[in-house]
Amino acid sequence: xxxxxxxxxxxxxxxxxxxxxxxxxxxxxxxxxxxxxxxxxxxxxxxxxxxxxxxxxxxxxxxxxxxxxxxxxxxxxxxxxxxxxxxxxxxxxxxxxxxxxxxxxxxxxxxxxxxxxxxxxxxxxxxxxxxxxxxxxxxxxxxxxxxxxxxxxxxxxxxxxxxxxxxxxxxxxxxxxxxxxxxxxxxxxxxxxxxxxxxxxxxxxxxxxxxxxxxxxxxxxxxxxxxxxxxxxxxxxx
Amino acid sequence: xxxxxxxxxxxxxxxxxxxxxxxxxxxxxxxxxxxxxxxxxxxxxxxxxxxxxxxxxxxxxxxxxxxxxxxxxxxxxxxxxxxxxxxxxxxxxxxxxxxxxxxxxxxxxxxxxxxxxxxxxxxxxxxxxxxxxxxxxxxxxxxxxxxxxxxxxxxxxxxxxxxxxxxxxxxxxxxxxxxxxxxxxxxxxxxxxxxxxxxxxxxxxxxxxxxxxxxxxxxxxxxxxxxxxxxxxxxxxxxxxxxxxxxxxxxxxxxxxxxxxxxxxxxxxxxxxxxxxxxxxxxxxxxxxxxx
Numbered sequence: 240x241x242x243x244x245x246x247x248x249x250x251x252x253x254x255x256x257x258x259x260x261x262x263x264x265x266x267x268x269x270x271x272x273x274x275x276x277x278x279x280x281x282x283x284x285x286x287x288x289x290x291x292x293x294x295x296x297x298x299x300x301x302x303x304x305x306x307x308x309x310x311x312x313x314x315x316x317x318x319x320x321x322x323x324x325x326x327x328x329x330x331x332x333x334x335x336x337x338x339x340x341x342x343x344x345x346x347x348x349x350x351x352x353x354x355x356x357x358x359x360x361x362x363x364x365x366x367x368x369x370x371x372x373x374x375x376x377x378x379x380x381x382x383x384x385x386x387x388x389x390x391x392x393x394x395x396x397x398x399x400x401x402x403x404x405x406x407x408x409x410x411x412x413x414x415x416x417x418x419x420x421x422x423x424x425x426x427x428x429x430x431x432x433x434x435x436x437x438x439x440x441x442x443x444x445x446x447x448x449x450x451x452x453x454x455x456x457x458x459x460x461x462x463x464x465x466x467x468x469x470x471x472x473x474x475x476x477x
Numbered sequence: 478x479x480x481x482x483x484x485x486x487x488x489x490x491x492x493x494x495x496x497x498x499x500x501x502x503x504x505x506x507x508x509x510x511x512x513x514x515x516x517x518x519x520x521x522x523x524x525x526x527x528x529x530x531x532x533x534x535x536x537x538x539x540x541x542x543x544x545x546x547x548x549x550x551x552x553x554x555x556x557x558x559x560x561x562x563x564x565x566x567x568x569x570x571x572x573x574x575x576x577x578x579x580x581x582x583x584x585x586x587x588x589x590x591x592x593x594x595x596x597x598x599x600x601x602x603x604x605x606x607x608x609x610x611x612x613x614x615x616x617x618x619x620x621x622x623x624x625x626x627x628x629x630x631x632x633x634x635x636x637x638x639x640x641x642x643x644x645x646x647x648x649x650x651x652x653x654x655x656x657x658x659x660x661x662x663x664x665x666x667x668x669x670x671x672x673x674x675x676x677x678x679x680x681x682x683x684x685x686x687x688x689x690x691x692x693x694x695x696x697x698x699x700x701x702x703x704x705x706x707x708x709x710x711x712x713x714x715x716x717x718x719x720x721x722x723x724x725x726x727x728x729x730x731x732x733x734x735x736x737x738x739x740x741x742x743x744x745x746x747x748x749x750x751x752x753x754x755x756x757x758x759x760x761x762x763x764x765x766x767x768x769x
Binding site: 273274294295298299302303304306307310321322323324365366369370373374376377378381382384385445448449452453454455456458459460461462463464465466469 | 499503507511549550553579582617620629631632638671672677700707708709736740743744
C-alpha cells in the first residue's frame with residue numbers, strides 16, 4: 240500500500256454518476272434552507288461537518304504524521320505503508336515531537352491533564368514568536384514603507400505623474416486620517432475632529448469595497464453550484 | 478385614497494419577503510448560464526503584472542503553486558489555477574504543486590486530471606511537474622520550508638522518495654524557487670506566503686484569492702507581491718491576458734469569463750434592490766414626518 244496514491248476522483252462511470260447525484264441532492268438540501276429551516280438541511284449540514292472533520296484528520300495523519308514522524312522513528316516497520324522509508328536510518332531527534340504529541344493527548348485524562356500544558360505552551364510559544372516577528376515586518380514596517388512612496392517617479396509622463404501624486408496622497412491621507420479616528424486620547428474637535436471625520440469616510444469606503452467583494456464572492460459560489468445543478472439536470476455529467 | 482394606496486405599495490415593496498429576492502437572484506444567475514452569456518474582462522494592472530512575471534521568466538524556471546483552498550471555493554480558485562498552470566507549462570516552466578490545506582491536494586489532483594494530463598500530455602512527471610501534496614503546519618510549514626524543503630517533503634504525493642525526481646535535485650529551500658503562487662481562500666494562504674516566505678526569503682510571491690479575501694491582499698502590491706488575482710474577476714482577467722497572448726486557448730481557457738456573465742446580471746438585480754430599498758426607506762420616512 241502506498242499512501243494517498245494520486246488517482247482521478249471517481250474513476251468509473253457508475254461511481255461518477257453516483258457521486259454527481261449525491262452532490263446534487265446535498266446541494267438542493269442546503270439550498271432548501273433559503274425557504275425555511277428543515278430536516279433535510281440539518282442532515283446535509285451535519286454530514287458536511289462530520290465528513291470535513293474526518294477528512295482533515297485522515298489526510299493530516301497519512302501525509303504528515305506517518306512520513307514526517309512515524310517513518311523517521313520506526314523506518315524498518317514502514318514496508319507496508321511507506322516503502323521509501325525502509326532502510327533509512329532512525330532519527331532519534333523526532334522522539335521529542337512524538338513525546339509532545341503524546342502528552343498533548345493527556346487532556347483526555349483529567350488526573351494528568353496538566354501535562355498537556357507543556358505541549359500547548361510549546362505550540363503557543365512557537366506560534367507567537369514566529370508570528371510576532373513576521374507580522375511586525377510584513378504588516379507593519381513594510382506597510383509603512385509602502386504608504387510613503389516618492390510622489391515623483393523619474394521618467395514618468397506628466398499625466399501619469401499627476402495620477403500618481405493623487406493616488407499616493409489619497410493613500411497617505413487615508414491612512415493617517417483613519418489612524419487619527421482611532422486616537423482617543425484627544426477629543427475629536429476642530430481640525431483634529433475634521434481629520435477624524437474624514438477617517439470615518441475612508442473606513443466606510445473600505446467597508447463598502449469589502450462588502451462589494453463579498454457579494455461578488457457569494458455570487459461566484461452560487462454560480463458554481465447552479466452550473467453544477469444545470470449539468471446534472473442536462474445529464475451531461477452522467 | 479390614491480395617496481393611501483400608493484403608500485401601501487411602497488410599504489409592501491419595503492417589506493418584500495426575502496425569498497423573492499433569493500428567487501430573483503437565482504433566476505439572474507441561471508438564465509445567463511443556460512444562454513452561455515460570457516463577458517470578457519480586460520486585464521487590470523495588478524493581474525497583468527502577475528502574467529508578465531510568468532511570461533518574463535526564462536524557460537525551465539521553478540514555480541511553486543500552493544493550493545490553499547477546498548471544494549467550497551472551487552468556482553473562484555480553480556479557474557485561477559487552470560489559467561496559471563496553462564501559462565506556466567506553455568512557457569516550459571517547471572511547476573511544483575503543494576497544499577497548505579488538506580482539501581487542497583484534491584484540487585491540485587483535479588488540475589492534473591483536467592489540465593496537465595489532457596492538454597500537456599508531453600510533460601513528464603518528475604521532470605516538468607510534480608505533485609507534492611499537503612503537509613500540516615500552516616505558517617510553521619512555510620517557515621520550515623524556507624530553511625529545509627526536503628526535511629518536510631520527504632516523498633511526493635504517491636510516496637516515492639523526493640530525491641528520485643530530477644526536478645527536485647536542486648531544491649533545498651524555498652529560495653530555490655523563482656516564483657511562489659499562493660491560491661487561497663483563507664488562513665493559511667497567500668498572506669502567509671508573503672509574510673513567511675516572500676518577505677524573509679526575498680522570493681517573488683504572487684497569487685489569487687477569493688473575492689472576500691482580496692481587499693486584505695491588495696495593500697501588499699506591488700512591493701511585497703508581484704501580482705494578484707482578486708476573486709472570479711481576477712481569474713477572468715488572467716484568462717483574458719492568456720488568450721490575448723496565446724489565442725489557441727480561446728476556447729479552453731474561459732471558465733471564469735463564462736461565469737462572469739451571471740455576475741453581471743446578479744449584480745444588476747442586487748443594485749436594483751438596493752436602490753428600491755433606499756427609495757422605500759426615504760418615502761416611508763417622509764410619510765412618517767408628514768403624519769406626525
